[in-house]
Amino acid sequence: VTLGDSPSGDLFTCHICQKAFTYQRMLNRHMKCHNDVKRHLCTYCGKGFNDTFDLKRHVRTHTGVRPYKCSLCDKAFTQRCSLESHLKKIHGVQQKYAYKERRAKLYVCEECGCTSESQEGHVLHLKEHHPDSPLLRKTSKKVAVALQNTVTSLLQGSPHL
Structure with a gap:
């Protein structure tokens, strides 16, 4: 550091x-x-995690999902940081982001590894290819909450609506 x-x-x-x-x-x-209490358990092996991010990353070791693909060769990775490290070490490409600048978000289907650049595209993929997936219910709820928050914000910000 x-x-x-x-x-x-x-x-x-x-x-x-x-x-x-x-x-x-x-x-x-x-x-x-x-923290000794591991709230998020892997359904494949039972290993526990304190963070859903860590669980999701771990589950990919079981599913083989590698959503981060190198555009310069045929390698693919389970984590974005591994792709960025590969780009730097193998291809000499370093990606720089300004302080607080966000990289483009990638929505990953943990069922099959399909990636979408928008939440809407991700939800459409889940509806079409995995209609019974618990991920669809969870994602649809997140979209509904985000939409409700946007509507509430618009209503509070404009007395004419």
Whole structure:
């Protein structure tokens, strides 16, 4: 970890293991690893995780889903960071993002590995190819909540609606 990664130059240190992070959000995520209760269990092997992100990444070791594909060769990866590392080491391509700039979100079907660049495309894929999937119910609920929040925000912001 280098000081240059943090906008202010400060490091955020775990008081349990002394591991240092350049961003508070990364320390917050790390702190979950010290929790003994693993709320998210792998349905394939029973291994427990504190974070749904870590569970999703782990499940891909069982399913073989590799959604992050190299556009320069035929390699594919389970994680975006692995693709970025490959691009840098093998092809000499380094992707730079400004502080707080977000990379394009990729929606991944954990059933088959199909990827979509929009949430709507992801939901359409699930409806067409996996209509009985619990993922569809979960994703549809997220879309409905986001839509409701947008409508509420619009109604609160405009007295004419």
